[in-house]
Amino acid sequence: MRHPAVHIAPPRGKLGVLLVGLGAVSTTFITGVYAIRKGLAKPVGSLTQLGTIRLGKRTEHRSPAIRDFVPLAGLEDLVFGAWDIFADNAYEAARTAGVIETGLLDRLRPELEAITPWPAVFDRRCVKRLDGPNVKRGSKRDLVEQLRADIRGFARSRSVERLVVLWCASTEAFMREGPAHCSLAEFERALDAEDATITPSMLYAYAALQEGVPYANAAPNLGVDTPALVELANERHVPVAGKDLKTGQTLLKTIIAPGLKARLLGVSGWYSTNILGNRDGEVLEDPECFKTKEVSKKGVLDYILQPQLYPDLYGKLCHMVQINYYPPRGDNKEGWDNIDLFGWLNYPMQLKINFLCRDSILAAPLVLDLALFLDLAARANRSGIQEWLSFYFKSPMHAAGLYPEHDLSIQLKKLKNTLREWRGEALVTHLGAEYYG
Ligand SMILES: NC(=O)c1ccc[n+]([C@@H]2O[C@H](COP(=O)([O-])OP(=O)(O)OC[C@H]3O[C@@H](n4cnc5c(N)ncnc54)[C@H](O)[C@@H]3O)[C@@H](O)[C@H]2O)c1
Numbered sequence: 547m548r549h550p551a552v553h554i555a556p557p558r559g560k561l562g563v564l565l566v567g568l569g570a571v572s573t574t575f576i577t578g579v580y581a582i583r584k585g586l587a588k589p590v591g592s593l594t595q596l597g598t599i600r601l602g603k604r605t606e607h608r609s610p611a612i613r614d615f616v617p618l619a620g621l622e623d624l625v626f627g628a629w630d631i632f633a634d635n636a637y638e639a640a641r642t643a644g645v646i647e648t649g650l651l652d653r654l655r656p657e658l659e660a661i662t663p664w665p666a667v668f669d670r671r672c673v674k675r676l677d678g679p680n681v682k683r684g685s686k687r688d689l690v691e692q693l694r695a696d697i698r699g700f701a702r703s704r705s706v707e708r709l710v711v712l713w714c715a716s717t718e719a720f721m722r723e724g725p726a727h728c729s730l731a732e733f734e735r736a737l738d739a740e741d742a743t744i745t746p747s748m749l750y751a752y753a754a755l756q757e758g759v760p761y762a763n764a765a766p767n768l769g770v771d772t773p774a775l776v777e778l779a780n781e782r783h784v785p786v787a788g789k790d791l792k793t794g795q796t797l798l799k800t801i802i803a804p805g806l807k808a809r810l811l812g813v814s815g816w817y818s819t820n821i822l823g824n825r826d827g828e829v830l831e832d833p834e835c836f837k838t839k840e841v842s843k844k845g846v847l848d849y850i851l852q853p854q855l856y857p858d859l860y861g862k863l864c865h866m867v868q869i870n871y872y873p874p875r876g877d878n879k880e881g882w883d884n885i886d887l888f889g890w891l892n893y894p895m896q897l898k899i900n901f902l903c904r905d906s907i908l909a910a911p912l913v914l915d916l917a918l919f920l921d922l923a924a925r926a927n928r929s930g931i932q933e934w935l936s937f938y939f940k941s942p943m944h945a946a947g948l949y950p951e952h953d954l955s956i957q958l959k960k961l962k963n964t965l966r967e968w969r970g971e972a973l974v975t976h977l978g979a980e981y982y983g
Pocket residue numbers: 566567568569570571572629630631632643666667668669673676678714715716717718746747764765766790791792793794824825826829904905906908909
């Protein structure tokens with residue numbers, strides 16, 4: 547079935563990409579974009595840059611590149627800004643992060659050195675293991691106004707036509723949705739009352755939305771994922787997405803678990819452990835920050851395996867997740883999964899996965915895609931939660947009353963069908979009946 551195409555404004559001029567946090571993920575993303583622009587690397591891992599999309603019937607052989615199918619901003623049009631509690635420029639921050647070899651950083655040094663972060667909005671109560679000097683002072687209202695001034699000043703001084711803001715800063719301590727988050731009016735009251743449950747990540751999101759700028763949350767803290775800020779996003783007609791990039795172990799979990807379930811194999815235990823030595827790992831050593839990550843990482847199996855529908859297969863699943871800070875590994879995370887499964891006549895089996903990954907190398911292309919797709923969504927006049935971007939997240943934002951979709955292959959179909967719908971192309975249902983009489 548075809549739908550009329552949606553009007554999408556063309557991506558004229560520059561797109562400002564503002565990153566909250568100039569750490570490992572952000573600097574790996576920025577460095578990668580500069581390297582790709584100079585022809586020094588290929589955008590491996592990026593759906594917007596390398597992905598294709600099948601259109602029409604399989605017999606039509608139409609599979610354009612996604613970036614030719616929808617009008618995305620070009621990499622040459624991206625301009626970067628950032629906030630961080632450390633004043634190091636992007637070159638220095640990338641050296642500290644230690645993800646990318648110095649040879650490549652040195653070739654891009656002038657561009658990287660030109661990015662110096664604005665002072666951050668920071669609250670040590672939210673990230674106990676960190677402290678830094680480059681911070682703003684003032685009441686919560688003042689802080690919002692300072693962030694808004696940074697955004698406006700950047701747009702003016704860099705002559706950017708459009709902006710997106712992405713939270714790539716440290717994970718904040720665990721917090722449940724509370725009274726201050728349930729509506730915009732309550733949120734604003736709490737903001738004026740200096741309520742401690744209004745965290746820095748919420749202030750950045752609030753400032754961006756007030757400026758009409760799309761916002762994505764790459765970390766698991768609440769951030770923009772509250773009824774209050776979703777209300778603001780809808781009111782200001784701005785698209786938002788989150789939360790917590792799906793990169794290493796959870797990516798594999800959301801590939802493998804749907805496969806086991808498809809074959810109706812039982813799972814009695816899933817034990818996941820990681821060692822990680824970067825600053826993210828250090829922050830997650832704090833039990834409150836780890837709890838935020840743990841909730842995000844543990845949710846996926848329950849939703850995918852649906853123990854309430856399959857009590858015999860998944861009703862007794864024991865799912866454990868651990869992250870240990872182990873400095874020698876830096877950003878090169880190692881994850882182990884032990885899966886205890888069972889088959890016909892309950893015969894037990896085991897599956898072991900040992901993923902030696904690189905955290906920020908996996909995350910950077912997702913940040914790029916999110917920046918470009920959120921900008922596309924804004925130009926397509928979309929607002930509020932962009933569920934079609936669930937593909938990128940461990941804890942996808944979703945409408946109240948729905949459960950999130952975690953299965954990676956369904957998430958990809960949802961994303962591609964959204965693009966097909968916007969361009970007035972038939973959705974691909976994979977039914978295939980049209981080929982048989
Ligand atoms: N694969 C991945 O790397 C991955 C996957 C999912 C989520 N994440 C999340 O992305 C975030 C960034 O990861 P990273 O490896 O780059 O961490 P990092 O520690 O290298 O960088 C985070 C940066 O944020 C800064 N920061 C902290 N609080 C801030 C604030 N309030 N305002 C501005 N800056 C602030 C820190 O100083 C630091 O430079 C983390 O929350 C992490 O959990 C990463």
